[in-house]
Amino acid sequence: MKYWQSFVAAGLVSLLAFGNPSRAQSSPAELYGDLFRRVQLEKLFPDGKTFVDAVPRLAPGAVMTAYRQQQPRDKDALRAFVLRHFRVPGINDHDASNLRDHVRALWPVLVRQPVERQAGSSELPLPAPFIVPGGRFREIYYWDSYFTMLGLAVDGQQPLIESMLVDFTATVETYGHIPNGMRTYYLSRSQPPFYALMLDLSKDDTPAIAARRLAALRQEHAYWMKGARCAVASGACERVVRMPDGTLLNRYWDDKDAPRDESYAEDVATAAEAGSDKATTYRHLRAGAESGWDFSSRWFGDGRSIATIHTTDIVPVDLNSLMLAMEQRIEVRCRKVGDTACATEFAGLARKRKAAMDRYLWVGREGRYADWDSKTRRPTPVLSAATLYPLFVGAASPAQVSAVAATVHAKLLGRGGLRTTPNQTGQQWDQPNGWAPLQWVAIDGLARNGQAALARDIAGRWIGTVAAAYAETGKMLEKYDVEERKPGGGGEYPLQDGFGWTNGVTSAILERYPDIATDLDQAETRAAAQ
Structure with a gap:
């Protein structure tokens, strides 16, 4: 067949397949x-x-x-x-039911290669590849990384988990602790200590690696407890608070009392508004940043205004839950290598901390765990999602679990997931925002303590919110409004996308509850039919 005959034949196929092109097609203006x-x-x-x-x-x-x-x-x-x-x-x-595929495609985008020291740069060196949260957060962050690792673990990215643990272990060895983030201006503070829980996600149990990690874990514990030597006289020193019965618990702190480099103007303005000793206000702001909840009514004296911030006066339930988990894991690791003295020491520390948490941080009449104010010597009135941390680390009795679950259902369960607090202050760690790490702490803590229905309910609501925002924006976001099921707001900077811990928790939830993806498909079908 000649070339032109082939072309005509192909054109005939096109006409049969697509209709007569000469027939007018209606435009959107004509259709709608x-x-x-x-x-x-x-x-x-x-x-x-x-x-x-x-x-x-x-x-x-x-x-x-x-x-x-x-x-x-x-x-x-x-x-x-x-x-x-x-x-x-x-x-x-964007197809909301394909969230898992989208997250898997994002992991390579968020990977960064080892960092070498560069003169004049604020970035700290790291020996191995790692994941960043995304957006303005272009370096590795401490507590973010645990929730990121949850997703890496179920998305076939185990080598990245091991690689990030190399970085964190080396960081403790170098600086004595894991800073807020890997920048020079973060070195004066840490973040919620999840390193012990990160190690639970590792599959590398070679003796040399295990020994190095145990040493780093004990070094991190020593960093948090360093203030014990001076808390005797003052009642509180650095990150340690001596409770009325003599037990030692922990607080958030920062070694500096100047404006934060990364939020300098904001801190100067807050200190001016506070009208009290500026250095004290700066310390409270920095301690709030160490908490990861920067900022929240949890830290405010009047429950409303950042000008009343007094973070270092507060003994937080989330921090002490994580310290308990650290002490328990050090005991187990010491026992495994035959270090009986170490195992006995840390078992005793864990028992004392658990008893102190029950005595000072449990408010039975209100069915919640609370932060404790060292100035008023009583629990703070702020209910927050941190109440679920003792369940998450296995420190709550069945009666405490039931009471917390009832409180959460009545006061913290929003249309689109778990509320951070019921308080509207304009701060990002208050209503209406919800955050991926707190959803996971709640879901996992409730599920492992016999509250499967509430755990699944929170998971479904949260993924529905993430999916709705993804369907509209095509992005995974740092935080969400769980009242309106939309992107979140508030804080010192614009809403960020990327986003490491949201990705990790999304994958972890969908791995645990695969039926939620089916629910998303059905919801899309219903929406299209309306």
């Missing part, structure tokens, strides 16, 4: 009439080309029937209608 005019004239999308490239979820006639029936009255209602009935490019054209 009044709906089209409203979308364009009300500038529902900044670019007029956005809507005309959208794909309807139903037949155009069915969309218009629904539009005439519902008659969305204002711009918000119109937008909701359009997003429900169309896949709009760059807006909601």
Whole structure:
């Protein structure tokens, strides 16, 4: 067959497959009439080309029937209608049920290679590859990394877990602790101590590695307890607080009392507003940053204003739960290598800490674990998601578990997941925001203590929120509004995407509850039919 005959034959196939191209095709303006005019004239999308490239979820006639029936009255209602009935490019054209695939594709994007020391740079050297959270957080962070590792563990990325543990172990050996993040300006503080729990995720149990990690773990414990030697006279020193019965518990602290380098202007403004000793305010702000909850009503004297921050006066339930977990794991590791003296010492420390937590941090009449104020010598009134940490580390009795579960269900369960606190202050670690690490602490803590239904409920609500935001933005975000099931807000900087711990917790939840992905599929189908 000659070339032109082949071309004609191919054209005939095209006509049979796609219809007669000479027959006019209706444009979006012709298909959607009044709906089209409203979308364009009300500038529902900044670019007029956005809507005309959208794909309807139903037949155009069915969309218009629904539009005439519902008659969305204002711009918000119109937008909701359009997003429900169309896949709009760059807006909601992401398949929420494919969250797991999206997270798996993100891991390579967030990997960074070993860091060498560079003169004048604030970045600290690291010997092995690692994962960053994303966005403005372009270095490795301490407590973020544990929740990131949860996802790496179930997404076939075990070598990255081992690699990050190489980094953290070397960091303790170099600096005596793991800083907030791997920058020079973070060296004066740490973050919630998850290194012991990170080690639970390792599959490398070679004796040399285990010995090195145990030494690092004991060194980290010594860092947190260093203030014990001077807490006798003052009642509190560095990160240690001597309780009324003489027991030692921990608090958040920072070795410096100047404005934070990374939030200098904000800290100067807060200290001016506080009107008290500026160095003391700076220390409280820095301690709040060490807590990871920067900032929250947990640390405010009046429960509302950052100007009343007094973080170092507070004995936090989350920190002491993690210290208990650290002491228990040191005991186990010491016993495994035959160091009886070490095992006995840390078993005793763990028993004393557990008893002190029950005595000072448990508020039975309110069904919650609380932070303790060393100035008022009583629990603080702020209910927060930190109440679930003792369940997470296995430190709660069945009665305490039941009471906390009831409190969480009644006061912290939002439409889109677990609330951080019930308090609206404008700070990012308060209502309406929810955070991936706190969801996991709650889910895992409740599930391992016989509260399977509530754990699954929180997981489903949270993944629904993450999926809704992903469907609209195509991004995994640092935090979410669990009241409105949308991207979160507040804080000292714009909302970040990436995002390490959200990715990790999402994968961990979907691995534990694969039926949630089915629920997402069904929800999309229902939305398309409305």
